[in-house]
Amino acid sequence: MRNAIGVDVGGGSIRASLFDESGNEIKSQVSPTPDHLENDHFLKILKDTIRPLVKDGIGIGVGSPGPLDNERGVMISSANMLGLKNLPIKESLKQEFSLPVWYENDANCAALGEAYFGAYKNTESQLILTLGTGVGGGFVNKGILYSGYLGNGIEIGHTTSVIGGALCGCGVRGCVESYFSTRGLLSRYKEKSNQTLENAEEFFQLVRNNDPLAKEILDFGTLALAHAVRNAVHLLNPEAVVFVGGITKSYDLFGKILESEIRSSIFPVLNDRLKIGAGASLSGALGAASLVFSKEKV
Numbered sequence: 138m139r140n141a142i143g144v145d146v147g148g149g150s151i152r153a154s155l156f157d158e159s160g161n162e163i164k165s166q167v168s169p170t171p172d173h174l175e176n177d178h179f180l181k182i183l184k185d186t187i188r189p190l191v192k193d194g195i196g197i198g199v200g201s202p203g204p205l206d207n208e209r210g211v212m213i214s215s216a217n218m219l220g221l222k223n224l225p226i227k228e229s230l231k232q233e234f235s236l237p238v239w240y241e242n243d244a245n246c247a248a249l250g251e252a253y254f255g256a257y258k259n260t261e262s263q264l265i266l267t268l269g270t271g272v273g274g275g276f277v278n279k280g281i282l283y284s285g286y287l288g289n290g291i292e293i294g295h296t297t298s299v300i301g302g303a304l305c306g307c308g309v310r311g312c313v314e315s316y317f318s319t320r321g322l323l324s325r326y327k328e329k330s331n332q333t334l335e336n337a338e339e340f341f342q343l344v345r346n347n348d349p350l351a352k353e354i355l356d357f358g359t360l361a362l363a364h365a366v367r368n369a370v371h372l373l374n375p376e377a378v379v380f381v382g383g384i385t386k387s388y389d390l391f392g393k394i395l396e397s398e399i400r401s402s403i404f405p406v407l408n409d410r411l412k413i414g415a416g417a418s419l420s421g422a423l424g425a426a427s428l429v430f431s432k433e434k435v
């Protein structure tokens with residue numbers, strides 16, 4: 138049996154899990170990561186989390202937020218753990234465990250996991266958008282992840298959908314992430330009402346309660362997202378566009394409008410063949426493990 142280890146380096150914790158080829162989680166380990174960590178301390182926690190799983194795995198896949206260099210397997214920096222700089226994840230794990238190791242940004246891992254094990258796994262190519270704190274994206278064609286030069290491709294969250302629009306966390310105005318992500322929706326709400334909402338659930342509850350401002354912000358955000366997807370569909374011509382991530386729990390509130398906006402704005406020939414919908418929102422660890430299964434295919 139060929140089992141793979143997937144490691145999700147998230148905000149506040151590391152999760153390592155062993156998966157079989159059907160994507161079933163066999164066992165897992167979770168370790169909290171304090172905010173103030175230097176490279177050596179972090180690598181020790183990472184190795185200790187993975188160690189109990191290695192004897193049953195054929196390889197290790199790791200996913201984390203960028204920026205990173207996937208060829209050298211280096212995390213360049215981390216927005217959550219500021220003490221980490223040029224962290225040699227791939228080399229350290231290879232040396233420690235004598236297994237092949239792959240490292241990609243977490244949105245790419247999520248895309249690969251969704252393409253292999255998710256709702257649209259039987260399509261030839263998938264553009265996957267992760268709608269969460271920010272907006273991430275990944276493109277998988279015939280089972281192969283397009284990662285871009287050194288692994289920072291398909292940053293669809295930072296494509297412009299409103300010229301001269303709201304200021305994004307990346308420092309530029311009008312990114313789709315400033316309109317359709319937890320951060321974006323809450324910032325737009327605060328801008329217009331001066332009220333601070335705690336999380337996306339609170340925002341979507343307002344929409345469910347027919348709060349006119351929340352509805353207006355969601356409708357505009359949906360339009361902005363539809364345009365970002367339109368641009369990407371014309372570039373990539375995927376068979377399926379799949380939405381995953383926390384915000385898709387409220388897909389019933391925006392999915393219909395989103396899909397019809399995309400469909401009415403793309404070339405008819407693309408529209409006839411394109412599948413659009415919410416995905417399975419699988420775990421980040423499964424996405425990372427998919428790197429191992431994917432490399433076996435190449």
Ligand SMILES: [Zn+2]
Nearest residue numbers: 295305307312
């Ligand atoms: Zn941006």
